[in-house]
Amino acid sequence: MYKHILIATDGSELAGKAVAAGFDLARSLGAKVTAVTVTEPWTAIVTGEAAFGFPVEEYEKSTNETASRILSGVSNLARKADISCSTVHAKDQYPSEGILETAKKNNCDLIVMSSHGRRGLGRLLLGSEAIKVLTHSALPVLICR
Amino acid sequence: MYKHLLIATDGSESSAKALAHGLALAKSLAAQVTVVTVTEPWTEGTYAVLPTPSMIQTYEKAAAGNAATILEGVKRAADEAGTPCQTRHIKNQHAPEGIIKAAKEAGCDLIIVGSHGRGVLGRMLLGSISLKILTFSPVAVLVCR
Numbered sequence: 135m136y137k138h139i140l141i142a143t144d145g146s147e148l149a150g151k152a153v154a155a156g157f158d159l160a161r162s163l164g165a166k167v168t169a170v171t172v173t174e175p176w177t178a179i180v181t182g183e184a185a186f187g188f189p190v191e192e193y194e195k196s197t198n199e200t201a202s203r204i205l206s207g208v209s210n211l212a213r214k215a216d217i218s219c220s221t222v223h224a225k226d227q228y229p230s231e232g233i234l235e236t237a238k239k240n241n242c243d244l245i246v247m248s249s250h251g252r253r254g255l256g257r258l259l260l261g262s263e264a265i266k267v268l269t270h271s272a273l274p275v276l277i278c279r
Numbered sequence: 280m281y282k283h284l285l286i287a288t289d290g291s292e293s294s295a296k297a298l299a300h301g302l303a304l305a306k307s308l309a310a311q312v313t314v315v316t317v318t319e320p321w322t323e324g325t326y327a328v329l330p331t332p333s334m335i336q337t338y339e340k341a342a343a344g345n346a347a348t349i350l351e352g353v354k355r356a357a358d359e360a361g362t363p364c365q366t367r368h369i370k371n372q373h374a375p376e377g378i379i380k381a382a383k384e385a386g387c388d389l390i391i392v393g394s395h396g397r398g399v400l401g402r403m404l405l406g407s408i409s410l411k412i413l414t415f416s417p418v419a420v421l422v423c424r
Contacts, residue, residue: 159280159281162280162307162308163307249413265410268394268409268410268413268422272424274423275421276419277419277421278419
């Protein structure tokens with residue numbers, strides 16, 4: 135069955151469920167795991183006048199910190215669960231594209247993610263990034279909730 | 280991990296992939312499998328003329344026949360895969376509702392679907408029924424392609 139599972143997380147509570155489900159599945163199947171978190175390009179977040187007060191260097195520093203905090207959390211869980219897990223920070227990408235590209239690069243055979251991330255919680259019944267991944271993925275996608 | 284998988288099929292190629300994935304996954308996880316196919320109510324497929332009882336009967340007979348053919352194929356695939364499964368035909372329901380209802384009734388903890396069924400094939404990047412299942416499912420959904 136699946137040999138290499140890609141788990142996508144943005145550190146949100148719901149993404150935590152995908153991490154837990156992905157780890158469970160990996161353990162049951164003896165698969166290895168790559169966990170990915172994606173940070174968006176500076177221009178996607180900061181526009182107009184706000185850009186003067188939030189230069190690109192500051193932005194990158196803060197996204198690096200956030201990503202490494204999220205990924206070290208996942209690594210700790212993996213160590214506790216005794217699962218072989220590598221982590222990837224995909225920088226300067228839109229989440230769905232970063233997830234799909236990381237899956238391709240690492241030859242993953244399953245993508246696990248949650249139905250929602252940090253944005254649009256509860257308001258949407260299915261998150262926009264989940265829809266984009268589902269739409270463009272050539273791999274099977276497991277959506278947790 | 281997952282104990283009881285629900286695989287949804289309409290007999291299409293994409294469903295066949297979901298079936299193959301689901302059976303293999305069930306084997307790896309030693310999980311139970313229920314395979315469901317749903318046929319829609321008469322009014323869904325047919326317009327323009329008022330139904331007479333005999334027309335409805337003819338439709339229902341044809342729907343039952345189609346479902347039986349699909350589920351026989353499923354049984355054969357399950358036998359070949361060496362994974363025992365239960366099959367179920369849900370009548371007179373919209374496909375997403377019927378699938379979610381079947382999952383609830385059987386106490387399934389994972390729904391497996393293809394990315395597309397027989398509907399507007401290939402033209403859409405993610406099928407409307409898969410999208411509705413993803414939106415309304417209370418449990419995790421694995422989308423295969």
